[in-house]
Amino acid sequence: MLLPQPQKRRLQRVTLQPHQVEQTLEVNSAIALTSEQRHYLCNVLRLEIGAEFIALDRQGGWWLAKLSSEADNVQIIDKLENNSELDTQITLGVAMPKGSNIESVIRQSTELGVRQIVPLFSDRTIIKSGTEIGNQKRDRWQRIAEEAAELSLRTYVPEINAPQSFKTWLGDRSSASAQILKYICVTHPEATHLLPSLQSAYDALPAGEHLAQIMVATGCEGGWTAREEEIAIASGFIPVSLGDRVLSAVTAPVVALSIVSAFLDTK
Template identity: 45%
Template sequence: MVEPNQVVANQLRLSSSQQHYLYRVLRLGAGQQFVALDGLGQQWLATLTAVPDQAAIAPLPVSATATQAPITLAIALPKGSGFDDVVRQTTELGVSTIQPVISDRTLHQPNPKKLERWQRIALEATEQSERLLLPKILPPLPWRDYLQQTTEGQRWICVARGDAPHLLAAAQVGDPLVPAAIAIGPEGGWTAAEVEAAIAAEFQPVSLGPYILRAVTAPLAALTLVSAARALNYSLANSKDI
């Protein structure tokens, strides 16, 4: 991952830490190549040169997935360090924004230092998965404060019990070009008052299936379902235009 100001014309200026990683950890040398990403949607094929802090670059094409509408996960903070895994794995799966929320059943108040840790985990996962876009990890918000400021066009709140439609079915009839938000509850689920507040904020209650998923598993399932439905809808829409 590189900063945009490191790119000058067709050259990439490498920081000391990047040089260490490329030359010492990966054991690359002059003439060898790697993919450089800026986290904002650009990628380049970079070739190391005889000058240690420089690499020659050529732009690479942007895939269709990078242009699809963003998906926000609003996740009630789970206990322990489980949120670290949620950040890492949802980044690999393509989440655009992660909004940690403090629900009525959140057991622990988040440590302010955790945000920096989550952002670092997201950066590492973005590099590992060669994603073009670095997801945003926002500071935690109380649930009702989040509801007052959300702007996504499609909004779903996952509930564990009841007769809510399946998230996959809801996503399949949605527009893949409209930003979406998916809300995932804590251990024990949302309270009735929290669900009512979400409905008032135009969130549609949905189900993830007949089984009770752990608080760290549900975000992965939800994101996978919506991403798959959107990719299929996007593909079908494009095939009709051919």
């Protein structure tokens, strides 16, 4: 992997907000800091004028930036290379576990390389479809992903979608493509394990082509209902097992993504 020099990697990383990267960044670009970023850099980290840090542009770009003479602004001084991302985009559809456990799923999934997380209402989620999830909670989920991306040297910040029903999510992904693999994790003993299923799909790809996207759906406490499994299969999802042990709603997505990322890292 091509990474920034070690001394650059140790610099603090700060994820820029969408409005800060509306225009394409380049060397010598000036960026106005948000009040939160200014507080973090100047008051928490106690960086002085001229201090350097790494700015992540949310789209894979790493930029070396420094605090200008006015603490409200920073200047881009160099473009850094960092190839820590998986070659295949991973989307996780996760039936929301009880309590605040979705936050753990978001944090660990981000560390494992996921590019998109879709919280889902399922037949067995405690929070039922149609329940309004406030912007404050959704903003918190996105901040958790940003923090995890910074700490794990990600170049992309995963997109946390608004919660939606499992059926709606499946309907938006009914198209079939050899380059898109879709899996639903189940507990049936006859289901093929995720790892050999990935290998079989990879071996079946036409010469010169690569996987564009892998989609994984994991259930909440109690798993998916038979009805949900049926409509998922009808939408092109392949039922797969994560092993002989029954996993919790928090552990299952982490295990699934660990298998996927390890598989992709070896290809």
